[in-house]
Amino acid sequence: MKKRGFNKIGLVGAGNMGTSIIEGACRKGILKGTAIAIYDKFPAKARSFAKAIRGKAAHSLEALIRGSDILLLAIKPQDFPDFAVEAKKFLEKKQGVISILAGFTVEKIRQGLGPVSVVRAMPNLGAKVGGAMTAITGQDKMLLGAAAEIFEGCGEVVTLPENAFDDVTAMSGSGPAYFFYLMELLTDFGVKRGIPAKVAARLAIQTGLGAALLAKNSADSCAELRQKVTSKKGTTEAALKMLMKKRFGKIFQSALAAAARRSRQLRAK
DSSP: OOSTTOOOEEEEOOSHHHHHHHHHHHHTTSSOGGGEEEEOSSHHHHHHHHHHHTOEEOSSHHHHHHTOSEEEEOSOGGGHHHHHHHHTTTOOTTOEEEEOOTTOOHHHHHHHHOSOEEEEEEOOGGGGGTOEEEEEEESOHHHHHHHHHHHHTTEEEEEOOGGGHHHHIIIIISHHHHHHHHHHHHHHHHHHTTOOHHHHHHHHHHHHHHHHHHHHHOSSOHHHHHHHTOOTTSHHHHHHHHHHHTTHHHHHHHHHHHHHHHHHHHHHO
């Protein structure tokens, strides 16, 4: 890594998200597998992932912590209290913690772990294919820079104040599911009208991919792009008029608000 002092990474939790983040950073040369140790409450998972990246599986949480400059915390939120009780015994102030635990604030993590530097991150499922959108926040500039480097290995990164994280969770953290649902609906429409399921799915998915690439690579806003593909009295206009008549925009905004509200509720627990 470019950030000095943060050379050895300890991954706590060898689940889908944690391993995807590390794989992406290794693939882009940001991290070296030999500098990564993995600990999981299921040792076989840690050993399997360590073998895949040429890292090492830690035989205990103590061994992982003592041999790491940064801990990437990728466990389930409900496992944090037990983890914190054990980890607090070994963590030192010079170490850093990067957490992807949904709903856990920087302060809540520090309350559990003691006076260590903490960066909070909200990645999404796109990490599995190198297309994640990750928001990060924290006060330690060096650790924040290290976190940005790591997450750039599996997608794009933005730095935001922590008070935006409930909304970020609703927008991008949960966001992939909304697009999956839209593609699911498009597929269902085709199937009901006699298009083979695999072909209908291909039509829906490739259309979604093409739209995303257009939006990403265009100087126009999404609203401007929508207007450009909506011909007067055409098929697209007919569909959009129905969506607006049914107040789709308001319904979707309400859905996002519900997700942000749930994020706040999880934080309070």
